[in-house]
Amino acid sequence: MSAVDAMRERKEIVWLNPDLKAVRPRFEMKGYKFVHMKAAQSRLMRFLPYIASAFPETAPKKGVIESELIPIPAVQERLNSCGANIRGKVFLKDDAHLPIAGSVKARGGIHEVLKIAETLAQRAGMLWPTDNYGRIDSDEFRQFYSQYRIQVGSTGNLGISIGRTAARLGFRAVVHMSGDAKEWKKQLLRSEGVLVKEYAGDYSEAVANGRKESEADPNSFFIDDENSEDLFFGYSTAAMRVSVQLAKRDIPVDAKHPLFVYLPCGVGGAPGGITFGFKQLFGPYVHCFFAEPVESPCVTLGMATGEHEKICVQDIGLTGRTLADGLACGRPSGFVCSMMEELMSGAFTVCDERLTEYQQMVRELENIRLEPSACAGFKGLEDICREGSAFAEYLKANGLTELMENAVHIVWATGGGLMPD
Structure with a gap:
């Protein structure tokens, strides 16, 4: 069964990008370079005094809008008890609790x-x-x-x-x-x-x-x-922040220490920008996968068909309606799809019921409140090392199978910090 047919039937799938290239750090992609990401970072730095003044909740960090990189060994243990066999270190990037917006x-x-x-x-x-x-x-x-x-x-x-x-x-x-x-x-x-x-x-x-x-x-x-470069490069700065957080923990990202990032995806701007940023810093040593609901896998559909923004999920009979409201987008960003042609490792889909299970698991084991959308990445984490999963093909093809003990996994929690009780 093709990926599109499986999506049409609302199956949870893994799509691996056949056009992925092993780009080097500081690459140029369609005219965009590291300097574009650096310019966004510099602008955010210039505005630190304003942010600290206008949003007092950011004052303790002098206006820096950043989230914690949280080890979640209890989640890793729980998923492994269910047959996941996750190897390496596992972290949650808690953008759900970013100041001001409570999301990525x-x-x-x-x-x-x-x-x-x-x-x-x-x-x-x-x-x-x-x-x-x-x-x-x-x-x-x-x-x-x-x-x-x-x-x-x-x-x-x-x-x-x-x-x-x-x-x-x-x-x-x-x-x-x-x-x-x-x-x-x-x-x-x-x-x-x-x-x-x-x-x-x-x-x-x-x-x-x-x-x-x-x-x-x-x-x-x-x-x-759907088309903003300034949004895209704003998101890309997250990779610079995470690289510092990893360095402070003495965690390398190199040929022997691969980094896997699982990114919930709506129209594609946030995961696309973050992927661009990580690739600028770590090149072929970082592997970024997008996570989408089975009812609205717009980027997966656009990339798998090569149609990008010319196709929407309704074209294959899906509703676009999902518990993951933050990911409920029917048509992807053409700009992001174009930028990701050689950068994203792949994508996977997840059903609403599983999102609820992940949401409850993280609340129970880590006492972290997330909205359903923010939990989509856990499906990739759960399956990345599972025998017989489609990810096994990716690990083997890229010479990663024997390196997974040294791997670092980051599940990006994208929102939910402002949810009412």
Whole structure:
């Protein structure tokens, strides 16, 4: 049975990328280089004084928006007791508890809003790169930004990231939310002064409406999750942060110590950007797999068929409806699919029931609260070393089977930190 036929039947599958290349660190991909990731990191650093001032919860870390890399041996032991045979060290990257947004979207979303704010202020002669950006947290700047709108289409988490940041700066923030967005996410945004527009349809409808409305207003900026380079490179900076966290633990990533990263995937921006970042740093020694729900495997479908954004999950009879609302995207980002052609190792799908089981397991064993979307990566971790799994073919083909005792696994927990009790 082909991967597409299996997806059509809502089976949990593993798709291995036949076009994966062993790129070297600091490579160039379709005109994009390490310097693009470094520029995003530098911008976030310039804004540290502003972030620390405007969002007091970040003050203890001087405005740095970062999450913990948490060892989860109890989860590894539980999965192994069920036949997983996971070898190596296992970590959870807890982006669910990133400040401001409570999700991985804090990385890309906040970066793009800050870039818009910086560009506007510099053009107006109000800001120079050498300034202390803490001065942006002032009535003068809020009044200046209030003449502009920032809009985005979202299933929830990206809207929280962009809406909260834009509103705090003084922009008139508008979030166009799809029918599967959780009510608590809408209420949170409204409490911050964000205008929430609701749609009965899916993510693509919300994005299309937001884009159309923004195009009609010359003072409006639309943050396009399907095509944004600034989101992508904001996400990519996560790899730089993780490389430091690994180094502090004396954990190498090299030919004898492979790194595996399991990334929940919606339209593809966050996992794509993070993969680009890791590949820039570690080249062929890092292996990135995307995790998607069986009802909305849009990137897996786009990559497996080679159609990229020209195909959506509804084309093969899927609904796009899933408990994992943060991953409920029917059509992938064409930009991300193009960038991932030679970089992503593969993708896998996971059913909603299993997401709930993983969510409960992490809460029970590690006392970490995650939303269902954030748990998709555990399916890859569970199967990576399992005898007879499709991953075994990947390990053998890449000479990794005998190295797994030295492997490091990172399950990326993408959201849920702001969930109400």
